Amino acid sequence: MRAKQVTVGFGWPIAAIAAAMMVSGWSAPSAAQEDTGKKRTADVVYVATPHDVVSKMLEIAKVGKDDVVYDLGCGDGRFIVTAAKKTGCKGRGYDLDPARVAESKENAKKAKVESRVEIFQQDIFEVDLTPASVITLYLLPRLNQRLIPQLEKMKPGTRIVCHDFEIPGIKAERILKLTSREDGVDHRILFYTIPLTREEP
Numbered sequence: 001m002r003a004k005q006v007t008v009g010f011g012w013p014i015a016a017i018a019a020a021m022m023v024s025g026w027s028a029p030s031a032a033q034e035d036t037g038k039k040r041t042a043d044v045v046y047v048a049t050p051h052d053v054v055s056k057m058l059e060i061a062k063v064g065k066d067d068v069v070y071d072l073g074c075g076d077g078r079f080i081v082t083a084a085k086k087t088g089c090k091g092r093g094y095d096l097d098p099a100r101v102a103e104s105k106e107n108a109k110k111a112k113v114e115s116r117v118e119i120f121q122q123d124i125f126e127v128d129l130t131p132a133s134v135i136t137l138y139l140l141p142r143l144n145q146r147l148i149p150q151l152e153k154m155k156p157g158t159r160i161v162c163h164d165f166e167i168p169g170i171k172a173e174r175i176l177k178l179t180s181r182e183d184g185v186d187h188r189i190l191f192y193t194i195p196l197t198r199e200e201p
C-alpha cells in the first residue's frame with residue numbers, strides 16, 4: 001500500500017517539540033549507570049499528546065473492545081485510559097517516572113477503567129510486547145528505532161501508531177497531519193503494521 005504522505009516533514013513545530021523533548025531527558029543509560037546499578041532515568045522528557053490527537057490515533061489504529069493497547073512511555077496514561085473508556089479494551093502503560101505512574105493509576109481510577117488498565121514502572125526496552133495488539137508511541141525517532149527488535153517479535157497484524165516521530169528505516173502505511181484544536185499545532189500520525197516493511201535504501 002502506498003503511504004498517504006503529507007508535506008509536514010520534520011519542520012517546525014515538530015522540530016521544536018523534538019528539541020524540547022531532548023533538552024533534559026534524552027540520554028541512553030551510561031555504562032557507569034549500568035555498572036553501578038544506579039537508577040535508570042527516562043530517555044525523553046514528558047510531553048503529553050493532546051486529547052484530540054490521542055482520539056485520532058486510536059481511531060486510525062481501529063481500536064476495539066478485543067484489543068490490548070500498550071503505551072510505551074505512558075505519561076499520565078491518557079492513551080490507554082481513553083481507549084479503555086471508549087471501547088472497553090484492555091490497556092497497559094509503562095513509564096520509568098514514578099510520578100507519571102501514580103498519575104496514570106489515578107486517571108484510570110477516575111475514569112473507572114482500573115479493572116482493565118494496568119500501569120507498570122518499568123523500562124520499555126525490557127517489556128515483552130507480544131501480548132499487545134496495538135502499540136502507541138510518542139517517543140523520539142532514535143528510541144522508536146531501538147524498539148524495532150521488540151516490535152518485530154509481535155504477532156502479524158499488530159498495529160503501531162506513532163505521534164509525530166517515525167520509526168527510522170521502516171515504511172509507514174499511512175502518514176497524516178492533524179491540527180489539534182487543543183494546542184493549535186500541526187501533529188503527525190504515522191501508522192504501521194507487523195510485519196514491518198523496511199524502506200528501500
Ligand SMILES: C[S@@+](CC[C@H](N)C(=O)[O-])C[C@H]1O[C@@H](n2cnc3c(N)ncnc32)[C@H](O)[C@@H]1O
Nearest residue numbers: 042043044047048049073075095096123124138
Ligand atoms: C513524550 S512523553 C509521552 C507520554 C504519553 N505517551 C503521551 O503521548 O501523552 C514520553 C514518556 O516516556 C517516558 N519514558 C522515557 N524513557 C522511558 C523508558 N526507557 N522506559 C519507560 N518510560 C520512559 C517518560 O517518563 C515520559 O513520560
